[in-house]
Amino acid sequence: MAGVTVPRISFWRTFWSNAVFAPRTSLGFMRVDFVLGTIFVIPLTQMVFFAFVVKLAMTGSVAYTALGNAVATVTYSSVFSVCQTTDSEKQQGTMEHLLVSPANRFALYIGRGLLPILISLATVSVGLVYAALLFGVPIAASAIPSLAVSVVLTAFAMVGFGLLLGGVALYLRTSIILGNIFLFVGLLLSGVNFPTSALPAPLRYAGDALPLTWGLAAIRASVANGPISSVGLLWVAVGLSAAISFGAAIGLWKVFERRALTTGSIARF
Amino acid sequence: MTANAPAQYSGRRSTVAALRLSLLGFMADPQWLIPSMIAPVIFGLVSFELFQGSGPYFLIYAILGAGMMSMWGQTLYGSGWATGQDREFGTLEPTIQAPSPYVYVVLGRVLWNVVSGLLGGLIVLGVVIAAAGYPPAIPNPVGFAVLFVFVMLTLAAVGVVFAAFYVYTRYAGFIQNIGEFAFYVGTGCMFPVVLLPFWTNPIALIFPPTWALDALRYLAIPGYQGFSWGFGWDLLGAVGTTAVYLAIAGTVFHRVERHVLEVGNLSDY
Numbered sequence: 362m363a364g365v366t367v368p369r370i371s372f373w374r375t376f377w378s379n380a381v382f383a384p385r386t387s388l389g390f391m392r393v394d395f396v397l398g399t400i401f402v403i404p405l406t407q408m409v410f411f412a413f414v415v416k417l418a419m420t421g422s423v424a425y426t427a428l429g430n431a432v433a434t435v436t437y438s439s440v441f442s443v444c445q446t447t448d449s450e451k452q453q454g455t456m457e458h459l460l461v462s463p464a465n466r467f468a469l470y471i472g473r474g475l476l477p478i479l480i481s482l483a484t485v486s487v488g489l490v491y492a493a494l495l496f497g498v499p500i501a502a503s504a505i506p507s508l509a510v511s512v513v514l515t516a517f518a519m520v521g522f523g524l525l526l527g528g529v530a531l532y533l534r535t536s537i538i539l540g541n542i543f544l545f546v547g548l549l550l551s552g553v554n555f556p557t558s559a560l561p562a563p564l565r566y567a568g569d570a571l572p573l574t575w576g577l578a579a580i581r582a583s584v585a586n587g588p589i590s591s592v593g594l595l596w597v598a599v600g601l602s603a604a605i606s607f608g609a610a611i612g613l614w615k616v617f618e619r620r621a622l623t624t625g626s627i628a629r630f
Numbered sequence: 631m632t633a634n635a636p637a638q639y640s641g642r643r644s645t646v647a648a649l650r651l652s653l654l655g656f657m658a659d660p661q662w663l664i665p666s667m668i669a670p671v672i673f674g675l676v677s678f679e680l681f682q683g684s685g686p687y688f689l690i691y692a693i694l695g696a697g698m699m700s701m702w703g704q705t706l707y708g709s710g711w712a713t714g715q716d717r718e719f720g721t722l723e724p725t726i727q728a729p730s731p732y733v734y735v736v737l738g739r740v741l742w743n744v745v746s747g748l749l750g751g752l753i754v755l756g757v758v759i760a761a762a763g764y765p766p767a768i769p770n771p772v773g774f775a776v777l778f779v780f781v782m783l784t785l786a787a788v789g790v791v792f793a794a795f796y797v798y799t800r801y802a803g804f805i806q807n808i809g810e811f812a813f814y815v816g817t818g819c820m821f822p823v824v825l826l827p828f829w830t831n832p833i834a835l836i837f838p839p840t841w842a843l844d845a846l847r848y849l850a851i852p853g854y855q856g857f858s859w860g861f862g863w864d865l866l867g868a869v870g871t872t873a874v875y876l877a878i879a880g881t882v883f884h885r886v887e888r889h890v891l892e893v894g895n896l897s898d899y
Contacts, residue, residue, distance in 0.1 A: 398808035406811030410820070411676075417821040418680045418688065538664050545672040554676050 379472030404488035427496035429553035431488030443523030515576030521606030528613035648738025670699035695820030704747035784838035841868035
């Protein structure tokens with residue numbers, strides 16, 4: 362065969378090697394102490410902060426806010442950290458190698474997302490425990506299976522969204538600004554501290570575009586022990602937002618990869 | 631001049647040079663003001679939404695809280711992170727072994743961070759007022775403005791102490807990220823510290839901004855119920871703790887400098 366032979370690399374090998382190596386390379390900033398702080402400290406302090414704001418305002422429900430923030434802290438590991446991997450690649454000078462690699466992109470991204478997905482699951486779970494034990498959020502034992510499904514779907518959707526932002530960040534000088542925006546914007550637009558119905562229509566529509574809005578709605582419905590028909594619809598919405606995020610992330614990376622290979626400059630930091 | 635003659639330096643010149651360098655760094659890339667403002671703007675808007683219907687003076691809580699967060703971002707992050715940046719750029723060793731004490735260099739950076747913190751605080755204030763649609767009713771605007779600047783100086787004092795300790799540790803970013811909400815809660819940036827459980831109050835009073843913010847609220851909010859000792863003692867406490875922090879910073883910087891020069895392990899990063 363004439364020309365260049367592109368080596369075939371197995372999907373699972375790409376997936377697994379990325380899942381194993383990402384914590385040491387592009388996710389290297391997520392050290393154990395950082396991860397433990399993200400899982401155990403941030404949810405507690407964020408929930409306490411907003412619980413006291415609500416207590417001072419005397420207009421909202423502490424339980425509502427606590428549950429919202431328990432879930433919202435997932436953005437630290439799923440959105441902010443995943444988004445920063447692009448900066449890591451650029452800083453470490455590995456972006457060019459990644460862009461010319463023949464590895465299956467879907468396997469690559471899912472593999473890299475494995476650790477953030479696990480940390481996101483742990484963060485939301487710990488947050489929900491805090492919500493139940495410290496803020497009086499009633500979680501019935503019968504609600505736990507439905508809650509587990511909602512939490513897993515939310516973690517997947519949020520990491521997909523983080524990868525999508527990482528794709529956008531490829532084109533930017535730094536992902537910090539983007540990461541910071543989407544780290545906190547859910548607090549305003551996703552019904553974390555007050556229902557989205559209190560927002561003006563344009564902001565409500567913007568909130569609907571965020572996976573956190575649907576994930577949080579699913580988790581609230583599960584905690585309320587809602588009928589499976591209504592929770593199921595929200596699961597579909599979360600699943601859809603996950604699929605769109607992962608699909609858009611891969612599409613975006615393909616576009617920017619092509620531009621990077623054409624211009625030879627996009628991977629610069 | 632013999633080889634062993636004591637090195638000459640000018641503290642003022644070192645501080646002005648550090649201030650100038652910080653200003654030039656900012657002018658070269660002013661986008662770095664944005665990340666530290668995103669969270670305060672969002673938190674200010676969330677708090678404004680939660681405080682709606684709570685009374686005419688609750689807008690001041692939202693503005694003060696958000697402004698304080700922005701100042702935390704610029705002043706404390708900036709001051710503390712300066713050492714981390716030196717470490718990353720490889721300029722920490724040359725700076726510390728220069729004849730001019732490191733504290734003068736940090737002082738220059740802190741002065742710039744106070745100015746940019748004020749700028750960030752004013753922008754946040756503008757956004758929250760724009761969202762509210764009306765300016766807050768402040769009985770003593772001049773006193774408010776003076777105390778607002780003083781709150782920033784108290785934050786800068788904390789920043790200088792942090793900067794001194796960050797010479798020793800590579801965990802500056804970790805401490806600031808994980809401890810961010812804890813600091814917001816502990817200093818009562820969005821609500822009076824007296825709302826917290828009583829056992830937390832002595833811990834909160836270790837930080838100068840706790841005193842200064844309580845004094846600022848006494849000045850700005852008629853009928854405010856903060857610490858029972860009132861405005862005068864709050865102010866005195868803020869001045870006293872700030873002086874203690876600055877004294878600690880001076881001592882710590884002196885010892886840290888001597889220690890790292892003795893053991894020669896600064897580059898162990």
